[in-house]
Amino acid sequence: MSSSPSHAQLLKALSLPTSTKWIVIYYVPYSNDTSYRVIPISQFLSSLSVPSSSNPPPSTEQHVIDITKIKGGKLAINPVAFYLVEGLYNPPEAGIGPRGEIWLVPDLMSVRGWNPLGLRKRGEELVNEGAYASVFGWFEDKGISNNGERRANVNCARGVLDRIVRTAKEELGIQFLAGFETEFILTLSSSETSPTGAPLPVNPYGWNESKAARSGTLELAVMEEICECLLKMGVEVLYWHAEAAPGQFEIVTAPLRPVQAVDCVVMTREVMYDVAQRYGLRATLAPRVFDSAPGSAAHVHISLSPTPSSPLPSSLTLPTPSNPYSLSSLEASFLQGILDHLPASCAFTLGAPQSYERVKDGIWSGGTWVCWGRDNKECPVRLCGSPPRPSNPSSFQPSSGTSGSSSTATTTATTTYEDGGDGGTINVTGAAGAGGGGWNLEVKCSDGTGNPYLALASLLASGILGIKSLLSSQSSSTSSQSLSINPSSPSSSSSTAAPSPPSSQLMEESLGQASSLPETTRQKMGIVQKLPTSFSEALKALEEDRELGGMLGEELVRSYAAVTRFRAERLEKLSLNELVDRF
Structure with a gap:
């Protein structure tokens, strides 16, 4: 009763x-x-x-x-x-x-x-x-x-993300933290445009310039109020700064459990829109407003660790010297899964036709080739942070509790997020201040046009598939071997074949960008797959990726594709000024 x-x-x-x-x-x-x-x-x-x-x-x-x-x-x-x-x-x-x-x-x-x-x-x-x-x-x-x-x-986006997180915890004994960067542009109102009808930014300044938010300016008042609102709502803001496009700013919020982290992103965007409107401005997540300047992204940082009761052996969770940067086999297989399914995940992380104006080489948005790197912004997946200390072998250690909790005081790990510029780091220590160091993966081919719950769910599901592939290959192998980051297609990611060299798909910063390498060099490095260059290509990749579709739910994939194709047709008919309003 x-x-x-x-x-x-x-x-x-x-x-x-x-x-x-x-x-x-x-x-x-x-x-x-x-x-x-x-x-x-x-x-x-x-x-x-x-x-x-x-x-x-x-x-x-x-x-x-x-x-x-x-x-x-x-x-x-x-x-x-x-x-x-x-x-x-x-x-x-x-x-x-x-x-x-x-x-x-x-x-x-x-x-x-x-x-x-x-x-x-x-x-x-x-x-x-x-x-x-x-x-x-x-x-x-x-x-x-x-x-x-x-x-x-089955069609509840928030519920799908929660299910993926619970599956990882219950079946594999792993848990995640996620953190987001929100990039947006402040423009004048929709009625105040250039002679050609293009939106007008609130200022012409660039990355980290103090001129972008001087004392007494409208921009500073807006940014102060956005952050104050978020803090009042329990959303922990790590920092904000002017970004590289005119009128562009970025807000970085603290890493949290996945559902909670996306809730905070949604609230960040709602506050951003409301505060800008109260000051007579527009805030937009439109992916590429100015052709001559960088676009706006929604980079997501992900890290994983074994749960306290995880059945995984320490040989999988501890740093492995034979892997690049001594990644643990758990981390390496998670990364491999993300790479294998990244073209399909783009249907969620880059959710509009205009998103693919950022999928270009040479503009520091992740490039067009499926690869990863340590300090290379021309890779769609970037390894951030630092090697874990012996006292804290796991990258992140989320606290126990429900994934929907709104409290930010329960984060117990020290996490490292890299600033977008010269490689300086900010160590974020939660209430318990446990340990130090650790890696996190930054996915750069992500913006604010797609459903953030499904975007993160697709990335976590991809990584889980990589871990399951590792466990499957180990269970059928009589000898123990470390996991190398090797290229494979979604259809072959569960193969038990011997892994290729550890450097596969790794773009060292000294090599520049994958697009500038000779084709034979890329093939030797295992860089053989390109990201989708249009939303229709991304949807096709999603519909053909049966493994990822099975994790997310076939009915969800079918419904999502139907809705977003229809949406894409409408978005393609809008003017730039209308797109700024739409996003």
């Missing part, structure tokens, strides 16, 4: 102020158009319940209810929520009609007491004037599964 505790008890359990008036439930459909529903807080609290055994008696009003015991709050919604493009258009190929309902269920571990809708500046103080709270939602099918549990909807 369950009962309804008082609203005061529920607010306390959810860490919400008593002044809260509204709660906003967020979700992100395939089209990456962040969506929400706003509910009066009294209505929301009235829909929640707690099992009687967990509900404190009336005489203990101050007792805090265990948030994990609270149930309810779900909303019925048509499944078209996954498929809509621009909130209006339902692609016919998706096959979704007016019938049917699913549940939008709030993930109460993601509740935040602040929301960009209500944030206002009053003098020097930032206040939550609208008294809004926020929460992210999951999608569940109506009905109960055979084991009595709710059924997660």
Whole structure:
């Protein structure tokens, strides 16, 4: 049985102020158009319940209810929520009609007491004037599964990422942290354009220039308020700076567990848009606004480590001298999986036709060849950080807890993120300050046009496939051998053949870019596969990659392809100024 505790008890359990008036439930459909529903807080609290055994008696009003015991709050919604493009258009190929309902269920571990809708500046103080709270939602099918549990909807992007993370933990004993860089351009309003109709940047300055955000400027006020809003919402900002394009800035947020990290990215973007609009500006994630300047990316950093109870032998998790940079076999196989499936992952990480204006050689955006490097920005995958110290052999060590938690104080690892410039590093130490050093992988062929939950899910799923390939080859081998980073296609990534030399697909910084090498040299290095040069090529690669499709879900891949093809057709018809508005 369950009962309804008082609203005061529920607010306390959810860490919400008593002044809260509204709660906003967020979700992100395939089209990456962040969506929400706003509910009066009294209505929301009235829909929640707690099992009687967990509900404190009336005489203990101050007792805090265990948030994990609270149930309810779900909303019925048509499944078209996954498929809509621009909130209006339902692609016919998706096959979704007016019938049917699913549940939008709030993930109460993601509740935040602040929301960009209500944030206002009053003098020097930032206040939550609208008294809004926020929460992210999951999608569940109506009905109960055979084991009595709710059924997660296979098309829920946030749910797919959570499933991938849980699969890695439960089947392989590995866990992840992820961190994002958000690059965007501030322009004048859509009505203020050049004589040719092109958007006008808020300033003409470049990478790290102090002129880009002088004291008293609109740019500095916007960046200060964005970061202050994020900090109020519990999103940890590591740093921000002017980027290389006119009016371009970058915000780097702290590494967190994957679902939580993407939640923070979504909130970062929402705050970015809202604050810029309040100052009469536009913030855009459009991939390439100016032909003569770099584009805007959403680089993602990923690292993995064994769980405390992992069944993996230490021979796989400790540094392996025979591997490049002494990567552990676990890290090397994860990297190999990402490389094998990178063309297919681009359908998620580079989610629009305009994204491929960044897939070019010589513009420091990762180049066009599938390869990796240590300090080489012409590689789509870059090894960042430093070798782990003996006392901390794992790159990242996420703390235990649910992946949707909004607390940033639970990160226990020391992680290293590289600045985009001269190779200086910032060591980010969490509350427990455990150990030091460690590698993380930066995926550069990623921007803000695609669904970030699916983008990260595809990269993690690819890496998991690489690890499974390693374990499969080891189980069928009678001798122990370290894993080398070797080239292979998705169809052959589970092969048990002997690995090729450790330098395969590795572009040392001294070699420049892969495109400038003779073809015979690239082939000897194992650099034989190119990234897609269009969104249609990326979708084709995704649909042909049965291994990755099997990890993500065949129905999801089919539906995603139908929706994003339709979206791409619409995006290709927009002017540059309209694209800046769209993204």
